[in-house]
Amino acid sequence: MLKRLCCSWPAAIKVHLSTCRTAIKDGPGLDHFIAKAQPSRHRAPKVFPLPIESDTYLSPEDFHGAGRTVKFLTYGCQMNVNDMEVVRSILFKNGYVETEDERNANVVLLMTCSIRESAEDKIWRKLQLLRANAKTATVGVLGCMAERIREGILNKSKFVDLVVGPDAYRDLPRLLAATRFGQNAMNVQLSLEETYADIQPVRAEAASKSAFVSIMRGCDNMCTYCVVPFTRGRERSRPVDSIIDEVRQLSDQGFKQIILLGQNVNSYRDMSQLPVSTSTSTVAGFKTVYKPKTGGLTFATLLEKVSAVNPEMRIRFTSPHPKDFPLPVLQLIRDRPNICNQLHLPAQSGDDAVLEAMGRGYTREAYLDLVAQVKETIPGVGLTSDFIAGFCGETEEAHQRTLDLIREVGYYFCFVFPYSMRERTRAHRRLDDNVSDEVKQRRTVELAHVFREKALELNTKLIGSTQLILIEGKSRRSDRHLSGRIDSGTKVIIDDVPLPGLDDTATANPQVGEYVAVTITAATSQSLTAIPLRRSSIASGF
Known part of the structure; x- marks a missing residue:
């Protein structure tokens, strides 16, 4: 049909079509458009200077601190405390010395948090103070804020010399050496393997008898509000043997309490050795954004081995996800006197619609079923939790359901925070931060008030025991x-x-x-x- 219509067209139209075909044939090809698109696809480097570049002017001797003093400043969670202990170990082995004199330190390193905007604001304020009080120091921003903002920190604060993400601490001696040659340095390359398993942390409080032990890094849960998967990377676990060796050394040094750490601590799974488990740790009624994980040695196995090192050493762990509390873990906590009867069960909300928007992978009912199983299995358990006030789309009714959940469960403590939208998260890309700051603050206060009421009831019941x-x-x-x-x-x-x-x-x-x-x-x-x-x-x- 089309051929008959073309044959009936006037000659002038046929000439025009012929000209168009020639123009299209002789026009720009796919290579042209790919080349034109290249500038927009350019990504800023994650590492500079590269080792191949610094090798041209740095020798191994330059990596040595030669007694240069370092002031360590730690902000944020327990993982940051442990990360700074790893940094201490790396720098001490390379000739750096710790000082409490911030004004006269040769180097000032800030271990940072990026979970909320207020946490980053605190760092920016501190950097302003350092600019006035430590003018000659090399200033480095480490950790999650470094990984999230990257080169933007150097661009915004001309006073910062060094930016290092959570998986690049081993590179600190080289990067610090590079800054002595008058240039900025950065390494924010995330790793699928780094756990710092072979590094013995240097703990700041030598008199303390409590120690953090990192067992895994990263998070795969991809909750829509959370920036951690983007600042800490994918989940990976330390080998069991390296953890047991560290715990045994701490026991020999007289430590009486170990807190096992991880962004998703109870999803621990050591894939480095046999026997291989075919079970998944996910609790019934909970779902994940990834395929069920099987194989390796699970958190239950690790917890059993750690608790056996010294029956007189208390074992705690944080921060877990509710989905990874299968019955064998709960039974082990019940049966081992030195595994503390304290569980952190982050709920975040008590409303199904909000939980769905958060990507938490469970409903209110599933969470309460888990709480019932926990209380039945572990008599006298002390529960704590996390809650976010004013998440995207949270209605007043949803907020009331969260208050009701706190009353029903009864927590000894809750961490409650107003929602803070973070760039790169799924909520930032897909949801509307439509709850006002005033409402967020009010709801935060109400959540705190209710949990404290219940905590007082629980603590009062302990009088006389x-x-x-x-x-x-x-x-x-x-x-x-x-x-x-x-x-x-x-x-x-x-x-x-x-x-x-x-x-x-x-x-x-x-x-x-x-x-x-x-x-x-x-x-x-x-x-x-x-x-x-x-x-x-x-x-x-x-």
Whole structure:
């Protein structure tokens, strides 16, 4: 039909079509458009100077600090504390020395958080102060904020010399050496393998008997509000043996409490050795954005091995995801006296529509079913949680359902924050941050008020009971008091007085890292007061 129509067209139209065909044939091809598109696809480098570049003017001797002093400043979560301990280890082995004199330090390093805008604002303010007070220092921004903003930090703050992401700390000696030659340096390359398993962290508080042990890094959950998968990368776990070796060394050094750390700590899965598990850790009723993970050694196996190192050393862990609490983990916590009966179950919201928008992978009902199983399996468990106030599209009714969830579950503590939209997250790309700041702040206050009401009820029920606390140090209340925590995590204040030991042995004042049996006498929403009875142990049953 088309051929007949063309044949009937006037000659002038046929000539025009012929001309068009020639023009199209002789016009720009695919290569032309690819070449034109290249500038818009250009990505800023993640590493500069590259090792191949710095090798032309740096020698291995330049990597050595030669006694240069470093002030370490840590902001944010426990993972950041542990990361700075890794940084200390790397720099100390390369001849750097720690100082508390911020004004006269040769190097000032800030370990940063990027989870909320307020966390980054705090860093920007600190950088302004450093610009005035530490004018000659080499200033480095490390961690999540470095990974999120990257070269933008150097562009915004001309005072910063160094930007290093969470997976590039091994490169610090080279990058610091490069800054001594008058240039900025950056490495924000994420890794699928880096766990720093072979580095022994150098802990800042030598007198403390509590230590963080990182067991995995990264997160695969991709909650829509969260920037962590973009600043910390994909999940990867340390080999079990390296973790057990570190825990054993800490036990030999007299540490009495270990806190296992990870962005999604209970999704731990060591794929480096056999036996291979075919089970998945995901709880029924919960779903993930990734295929079920199988194989390797799971968190339950690790927890069992860690708790067996020293039965008199308490074991805690954070921060978990509710989906990764299968029954074997709960049973192990119940059965091992030194695994603390404290679980962090981040709910984030009590409303199904909000949970769906957050990409949490569960409903209110599924979460409450898990809570019921936890309470049934672990008598006396202390639950804590996280909540976000004013997430995209959260209605007043949704907020009320979250308040009702807090009342129904009963948490000893909750971390509550107003929602802060973060670039690169799915919420930033797809959702509307349509709850006003005033409403977010009001809802945050209401969430905190309700959880404190319930916490007071829970703590009041402990009055008259005998508990075992681990002494952490002097109380902020006064030098005449000590503070410690019961198994489920609540802080306890006692008088610093001589106490008998087990079997009425000689009296002595309790020391940091000792267990003390106490009788609870008073309670607030966040702490307990107690009468100390005797120095004790886990095995004694107090």
